[in-house]
Amino acid sequence: MEERSGNKRLFEALSLSVDDIVSSRLIRHIDEEITTAALLGAMASNIAWASALALDADLPPFSWVHYSKHNKKEESEAYTGADFSLIFRMDDNKYRAAVFQAKRAQNNEGNFKYCQISPARAGYPPEPQILRLHKYGLKILATEAQDKEQKSDEEHLITKGLDFVHYLIYHQKNAYASALCDHQNVIDRIQTEAANIQPEDPNSLESVKKAWNHFAHLTLNPSESTVSLRRLFWNAFSTPATERAAGWIDLETPAAAGLFISETRRLMDVFEASDLATPKPTYDGGMDLGGMANKRRPLLRTVFPKLSAQPQPQPQPQPVSIIRKARNGP
Secondary structure, X not given: OOOOHHXXXXXXXXXXXXXXXXXXXXXXXXXXXXXXXXXXHHHHHHHHHHHHHHHHOOOOOOEEEEEOOOOOOOOOHHHHOOOEXXXXXXXXXXXXXXXXXXXXXXXXXXXXXXXXXXXXXXXXXXXXXXXXXXXXXXHHHHHHHHHOOOOOOHHHHHHHOOOOEEEEEEOOOOEEEEEHHHHHHHHHHHHHHHHHOOOOOOOOHHHHHHHOHHHOOOEEOOOOXXXXXXXXXXXXXXXXXXXXXXOOEEEOOHHHHHHHHHHHOOOOEEEEEEOOOOOOOOOOOOEEOOHHHHHHHHHHHHHOHHHOOOOOOOOOOOOHHHHHHHHHOO
C-alpha cells in the first residue's frame, strides 16, 4: 500500500494528540481514566482540524466515528479487561484494529500494575484483569482464524501473537504500547497461580481480592519491543497492504471490519478513523464526529485566507509617487 497524503495527515493529527496530552502534563498527574478520555477527545478534535485543512488543500476528508458500548450490564471493561479499541480504514477493503488497556507508569522505567481483580461477568468468576484481556484476545484471534479457515488451536494463536492487544502505558514523558504477547510468561504464571488459589468464596469479588492480595503490588516491565503510541500509529499507516502491520490485527473486508466493530462495541468503546472522500461508517450504530470539520472550515478561511477556495481579492497597484518614495527613501 503506497502511503497516501491523507493517511499522512491522519497520522500527524493522531501524533499531535499524543503530544497535546504529554505537553499538558495530564499524562503525569491525572489518573488513567481521565487521561484516556482526554486523549480520545484530542484525537477527535485534531482530526477535525486536520480534516478541515485537508479539505481546503483538495485532499479527501477524514471521518472519526464513535461506536459506544450498547450493553453496560454484563459486557464491560470488567469483562474484557480492555478500555477501548481503535480501527483505521486504510482503503475500501483494508482495515487495521488494536485494543488498549490503559495503565499509569509506577516509576521512571515505565513499570505498571497488572493484577487488578475484575468482577464476575458472563460465566467468568472474579479473576486478575490480565487473564480477562488474554481470553478476549484469543477469542478475537479464534474468530479471525475460523474466518480464514486457519488452524485455530490455542498453541497456534499464541504463536501468532496477541500483538494487537496492548497495555497503553502513560509515562511522564510519553505514551507507550506494550503488546500483551510480550508478557506470556507472566500470563502463564498467573494461570498456574489461579489454579492453586482457593478463595473462601470464588464468586465474591472481595474474597478473590483477598486471595490475590500478595500479587496486588507487583508490576510488569515494558518489554524490549514496547513502542511509543506515535510509532504504533505509524506502523498502521506505513505498512503495505500486502504485509501485516506490527501491533495491529488486519481485517481484509468491510464485512470483517463490521463484524469486529459490532462484536467489540458490546464490550468497549470503538473509534474508527479513515480518510475516505465519502466516508460511511462500517457499522450503522456509529456516531460520526466528522461534522466538527465542516464548522471549522470557515475559521480556517478567516485565519488563513490563502487556503480558502473562495476567490481572493487582487492587490491594488500603489500610486506611482508612493512607489518612487519607497524606492528612493525619505
